[in-house]
Amino acid sequence: MTGHTISRNRYFLIFAALIVLLVLTISMAYVDLGPFNIIIALTIAIIKAVLVILYFMHVRYSSRVTWVFVSAGFFWLLIMFTLTMSDIVTRFSF
Amino acid sequence: MSTSGSENHTNYLNDGYGVKSWLLTTDHKRIAILYMISITLFFMIGGFFALVIRLTLLSPNGTLVSADTYNKMFTMHGVTMIFFFLIPSIPAVLGNFLVPMMIGARDLAFPKLNLLSWYIYVLGGIFTLSAMVLGGVDTGWTFYTPLSSGYSHTNVVPTVIGVFIVGFSSILTGLNFIVTIHKMRAPGLTWFRLPLFIWAHYATSVIQVLGTPVIAVTLALVGFERITGVGIFDPNIGGDPILFQHLFWFYSHPAVYIMVLPSMGIVSEVVTCFSQRKLFGYRQMAFASMAIAVFGFLVWGHHMFVSGQSVYAGMAFSALSFLVAIPSAVKVFNWTATLYKGTIRFNTPMLYAFGFIGLFTIGGLTGIVLATLPVDVHVHDTYFVIAHFHYIMVGGAVMGYMAGLHFWWPKITGKLYPEGLAKFSALTLFVGFNLTFFPQFILGYLGMPRRYHIYPPEFQVLNVLSTAGASILGLGYIIPFFYFMWSLRKGKVAGNNPWNAKGLEWLTPSPPPTFNFDKTPVVTEEAYAYPEEDLAGG
Amino acid sequence: MDNEQLTHETRSFVAHQFDDLEQQKEAGTLGMWAFLATEILFFGGMFMAYFVYRFSYPQVFAAASQYMDVALGGVNTGVLLVSSLTMALAVHAAQEGKRKQIILFLIITMVFGTVFLVIKGVEYHHKFVEHLVPGFDFHYEGAEPGKSEIYFILYFIMTGFHALHLIIGIGVLTVIAVMTARGRFTKEYYTPVEISGLYWHFIDIVWIFLYPLLYLIHVHK
Ligand code: HEM
Ligand SMILES: [Cu+2]
Numbered sequence: 001m002t003g004h005t006i007s008r009n010r011y012f013l014i015f016a017a018l019i020v021l022l023v024l025t026i027s028m029a030y031v032d033l034g035p036f037n038i039i040i041a042l043t044i045a046i047i048k049a050v051l052v053i054l055y056f057m058h059v060r061y062s063s064r065v066t067w068v069f070v071s072a073g074f075f076w077l078l079i080m081f082t083l084t085m086s087d088i089v090t091r092f093s094f
Numbered sequence: 095m096s097t098s099g100s101e102n103h104t105n106y107l108n109d110g111y112g113v114k115s116w117l118l119t120t121d122h123k124r125i126a127i128l129y130m131i132s133i134t135l136f137f138m139i140g141g142f143f144a145l146v147i148r149l150t151l152l153s154p155n156g157t158l159v160s161a162d163t164y165n166k167m168f169t170m171h172g173v174t175m176i177f178f179f180l181i182p183s184i185p186a187v188l189g190n191f192l193v194p195m196m197i198g199a200r201d202l203a204f205p206k207l208n209l210l211s212w213y214i215y216v217l218g219g220i221f222t223l224s225a226m227v228l229g230g231v232d233t234g235w236t237f238y239t240p241l242s243s244g245y246s247h248t249n250v251v252p253t254v255i256g257v258f259i260v261g262f263s264s265i266l267t268g269l270n271f272i273v274t275i276h277k278m279r280a281p282g283l284t285w286f287r288l289p290l291f292i293w294a295h296y297a298t299s300v301i302q303v304l305g306t307p308v309i310a311v312t313l314a315l316v317g318f319e320r321i322t323g324v325g326i327f328d329p330n331i332g333g334d335p336i337l338f339q340h341l342f343w344f345y346s347h348p349a350v351y352i353m354v355l356p357s358m359g360i361v362s363e364v365v366t367c368f369s370q371r372k373l374f375g376y377r378q379m380a381f382a383s384m385a386i387a388v389f390g391f392l393v394w395g396h397h398m399f400v401s402g403q404s405v406y407a408g409m410a411f412s413a414l415s416f417l418v419a420i421p422s423a424v425k426v427f428n429w430t431a432t433l434y435k436g437t438i439r440f441n442t443p444m445l446y447a448f449g450f451i452g453l454f455t456i457g458g459l460t461g462i463v464l465a466t467l468p469v470d471v472h473v474h475d476t477y478f479v480i481a482h483f484h485y486i487m488v489g490g491a492v493m494g495y496m497a498g499l500h501f502w503w504p505k506i507t508g509k510l511y512p513e514g515l516a517k518f519s520a521l522t523l524f525v526g527f528n529l530t531f532f533p534q535f536i537l538g539y540l541g542m543p544r545r546y547h548i549y550p551p552e553f554q555v556l557n558v559l560s561t562a563g564a565s566i567l568g569l570g571y572i573i574p575f576f577y578f579m580w581s582l583r584k585g586k587v588a589g590n591n592p593w594n595a596k597g598l599e600w601l602t603p604s605p606p607p608t609f610n611f612d613k614t615p616v617v618t619e620e621a622y623a624y625p626e627e628d629l630a631g632g
Numbered sequence: 633m634d635n636e637q638l639t640h641e642t643r644s645f646v647a648h649q650f651d652d653l654e655q656q657k658e659a660g661t662l663g664m665w666a667f668l669a670t671e672i673l674f675f676g677g678m679f680m681a682y683f684v685y686r687f688s689y690p691q692v693f694a695a696a697s698q699y700m701d702v703a704l705g706g707v708n709t710g711v712l713l714v715s716s717l718t719m720a721l722a723v724h725a726a727q728e729g730k731r732k733q734i735i736l737f738l739i740i741t742m743v744f745g746t747v748f749l750v751i752k753g754v755e756y757h758h759k760f761v762e763h764l765v766p767g768f769d770f771h772y773e774g775a776e777p778g779k780s781e782i783y784f785i786l787y788f789i790m791t792g793f794h795a796l797h798l799i800i801g802i803g804v805l806t807v808i809a810v811m812t813a814r815g816r817f818t819k820e821y822y823t824p825v826e827i828s829g830l831y832w833h834f835i836d837i838v839w840i841f842l843y844p845l846l847y848l849i850h851v852h853k
Contacts, residue, residue, distance in 0.1 A: 005724065005727045005728075006724070008721065008724060011717060011720045011721060011724065012717070014717075015713065015714075015716075015717040018713050018716075019710065019713060022706070022709055022710060022713065025843075025844055025848065026702070026706055026848065029702075029844070029848035029851045029852065030851055030852050031852055032852040037848075037849075037852075038849075041844035041845070041848055042841075042844070042845075044844070045840050045841045045843075045844055045845075048837075048840045049837045049840055049841070052716060052833050052836060052837055052840070053833075053837070055720075056716055056717075056719070056720045056829075056833045057829075057830055057833050062661075063658075065662060066661070066662070066665055069662070069665040069666060069668075069669055070665065070668075070669075072669055073668065073669035073672035073673065074672065076669075076672075076673060076676075077672055077673060077676040077679075080673075080676060080677075080680055081676075081679075081680060081683065084680055084684065085683065085684070085687070088684050088687055088688065089687070
C-alpha cells in the first residue's frame with residue numbers, strides 16, 4: 001500500500017484539469033440551458049470530486065476496503081436523497 | 095509485550111489502583127467498566143422518570159403531576175433511555191470489553207480515541223442532565239419541529255447539545271470497532287470464522303458511522319433555529335417541518351437496530367453455548383446482520399404515515415418496511431433450529447436469551463402490523479406503538495444486555511453470580527415485563543393515545559395492571575444490581591471458562607490480563623465448534 | 633512486507649496494540665476513511681435540506697442567489713484547489729522523506745486555507761452590510777423574503793460549517809508541521825501526514841459542490 005507513489009507531474013496535471021473544469025462550470029452557468037444548468041453544474045462537480053478522490057486522495061491506488069468505504073458514504077447519501085425526494089416530488093400531486 | 099504474565103495473576107483490574115489509573119486508562123476493558131457505571135446511572139435516572147409516568151397513569155384524571163410535568167417526564171425518560179442508555183449499552187460496555195478479546199487483539203485500534211469517546215459521552219450527559227435539573231424538556235425524545243424550534247418553553251437547547259455531543263461518542267466507538275475488526279484479527283481468524291457477536295457489532299458500527307452524523311446536524315439546525323429565531327424548519331417563512339422528520343428518522347429508525355443488533359449477537363453466543371451446538375446457518379446469520387444494517391436505512395418513512403408526507407412515499411416506505419422483516423425472521427428461525435436436539439442448559443443467560451427470542455418476535459411482528467400503512471393510520475401515536483417498541487427495546491435489547499452481562503460477568507470480574515437468585519430475577523423480569531406492556535397493546539388498539547396524562551376511566555383497569563407489572567419489572571432489575579455487587583466480594587471464583595464455551599475470550603484468565611492474551615492466539619477452527627458428535631448418537 | 637528491515641528507530645513508532653508498522657498504517661488510513669464517511673453524511677444532511685428547498689422554490693433560489701459574489705466565490709474555489717495541490721505535494725514529499733519540503737508545502741497549504749477564510753470573511757461582511765444575514769436585521773428587497781431567507785440560512789450554515797472544518801484543518805496541519813519539524817516522520821512512517829491530507833481534500837470536495845449550488849444558480853440572463 002505504501003508502495004505506490006504518483007509522480008509530481010501527475011498532480012500538476014490533475015490540478016490543471018480541475019482549474020479547467022472550474023472555468024468550464026463558471027462559463028456554463030452564463031449560458032441559459034433551463035433545467036440543464038444544474039445537471040451540468042452537478043456533473044462537473046462530480047467529475048472534479050472524483051478526480052480529487054482518485055488522485056489527490058490516492059484512492060485509485062488503494063485497497064478494496066478503501067473503495068468500499070468511499071462508496072458506502074456516497075451510497076448512503078444517495079439513499080437519503082432518493083427516499084426523501086420521493087416524498088417531496090410527489091407530495092402535492094394527486 | 096505482556097511479559098507480566100499470569101503466574102502472579104496480574105490482570106486489568108489490579109494493574110494500578112487509584113482514580114487516575116481509571117480516568118486516564120486506555121485499556122478497552124477499563125473503559126468498558128467506566129461506560130458500564132455511567133450507563134447504569136442513566137438507566138436509574140430514566141427508570142425514575144418511568145416510575146413517575148406509571149404512577150401518574152394509575153388514575154384516569156392524572157392527579158400526581160400536572161400535564162406540563164408529565165410532558166417533561168416522558169420526554170426525559172425517552173432521551174435518557176435511548177441516547178444515554180440503550181444506544182451505548184451493549185456496544186460501549188460489552189462490545190468494548192469483548193471485541194478485542196474475541197478477535198485475539200491486545201486492544202482496540204485506537205485506544206485513546208476510545209477513552210475520548212467516554213469523555214464525550216460524559217460531556218453530553220452533563221449537558222442533558224443540566225437541562226433536566228434546570229427545569230426539564232417537554233418536546234418528546236423526537237424533538238419534532240416547530241414545537242422544539244419555537245413553541246416549547248423548556249430547555250431544548252442544552253438537551254439537543256447534549257444529544258449532539260453524545261452522538262460523536264457513538265460515532266467514535268463505531269469507527270474504532272470497524273477498523274479493529276478489519277485490521278486486528280488474530281492469525282487464522284477469517285471473516286467467516288468470526289463470532290456472530292463481532293458481525294453484529296460490525297453491522298451496528300456501520301449504522302453508527304453513517305447514521306449518527308445526520309441526526310447530529312439535524313439537531314444542530316434545531317438548536318440554531320431556537321437560538322437565533324430563524325431556521326429552515328420554520329413554516330412561517332416557508333420551511334418544512336416534515337423535512338425535520340425525514341432527517342430525524344433517517345437516523346432514528348436505523349438507531350433501533352443499533353440497539354437490537356448487538357443483542358442479537360449476544361443471543362447467538364449464548365444459544366450455541368448453552369445448547370453446545372454449532373449455530374444453524376452461520377453465514378446466513380452474518381449476512382442477515384449486514385442486511386439489517388442496510389435495509390434499516392430504507393424504511394424510516396413508516397414513522398411519518400400521518401405526518402403529511404406524500405401517500406406515494408408512504409406506500410413505498412410501507413412496502414420497504416416488510417423487507418427488513420426478512421433478515422430478522424431468518425435470525426429467529428436459525429436460533430430455534432440451533433436449539434433443536436441440543437442438550438439445553440437453563441442457566442440465567444439462556445433464560446434471558448429465550449426471553450429475547452420470544453419478546454423480539456412479538457415486537458417484530460407488531461412492527462409489521464404498524465408498517466402496514468392503513469393499520470397505522472388507526473394505531474399511530476397510541477399505546478400500541480409504545481407496546482411495540484418496548485417489546486423490542488426492553489423485551490429484546492435490554493434482555494439481550496442482561497443475557498450478556500450474566501454470560502460474561504465471570505470473565506469481566508472473575509467471579510460467579512448466584513445462579514438461583516439470578517434465575518429467579520430473570521423470571522421476575524419476564525413476568526413483570528409482559529404484565530407491564532401487554533396491556534398496552536390492548537389499550538392502544540382500543541384507542542388510548544400516547545403522551546397524555548389523563549385518559550377515559552374505562553382504560554383504568556388495564557393501566558393499573560400495567561403499573562403493577564412495572565413494579566415487578568423494577569424488582570427484576572434491582573435484584574441483579576445487588577447480587578452483582580455482592581458477587582464482586584463474595585462470589586465463587588469463576589475460572590477461565592465456567593460455561594464450557596467456545597471463543598477466544600474464554601481461553602485467557604478471568605479477569606483477563608492487561609493485554610488480554612499472553613501470546614497472540616492462532617485460530618484454526620470456525621466459530622462455535624462445539625463437539626456435536628457426542629450427542630448425535632441417540 | 634519488508635518487516636525484517638525495520639530499524640530500531642522505526643519499531644518505536646509502533647503503538648502497543650499493533651503488531652507492526654504496516655498494521656498501524658492501514659488502521660490509521662482506514663480510520664480516516666471511516667471518519668470521512670461520517671463527514672459525508674454530516675454535510676449530506678444539509679445538502680438534503682438544500683435540495684428539498686431548491687426543488688420547492690426554484691425561482692426564489694434563483695433570485696436570492698443573485699446576491700452572491702460569483703467572482704469572489706470563484707477565486708476562492710481556485711484558492712482551495714491550489715491548497716489541495718500543495719497538500720498533495722506535501723504528502724508526496726513525505727513519501728520521499730524530504731522533511732523541509734513537507735513543512736514548506738504544509739505552510740503554503742495553510743496560507744491558502746487562510747486566504748480562503750479571509751475572502752469568505754469579506755463576503756460575510758458584505759452580506760452583513762446588505763442586511764442579508766438572517767437573524768441580524770434581515771431585510772430582503774425582492775419577492776418572497778421568507779423563502780429567500782431560507783436560502784440565506786442555508787448559505788450561512790453550509791459555508792459556516794465548511795469554514796469551521798477548514799479552521800480545524802488548519803489546526804491539524806499546524807500540529808502535523810510541528811511534528812514533522814521534530815522528526816516524528818520518516819519515509820517508512822508518515823501516516824499522520826497522509827491522513828490529514830485526506831481530511832483537507834475532503835474539505836475541498838465539499839466546496840467543489842457548494843460553489844455551483846450556492847453561487848451559480850442563476851448568473852445567466
Ligand atoms: C428491531 C427493532 C425495533 C425497534 C427497537 C423499534 C423501535 C421503535 C420505536 C422506538 C418506535 C416509536 C418511535 C416513536 O414514535 O417515538 C417504533 C415505531 C414503529 N416501528 Fe418499530 N422498532 C423495531 C422494529 C420494527 C420493525 C421490524 C418494524 C416493521 C417492519 C417496525 C415498525 C414500526 C413502525 C411502523 C412504527 C411507527 C408506529 C407509529 O408511530 O405509528 N419496527 N419502533
Ligand atoms: Cu422505524
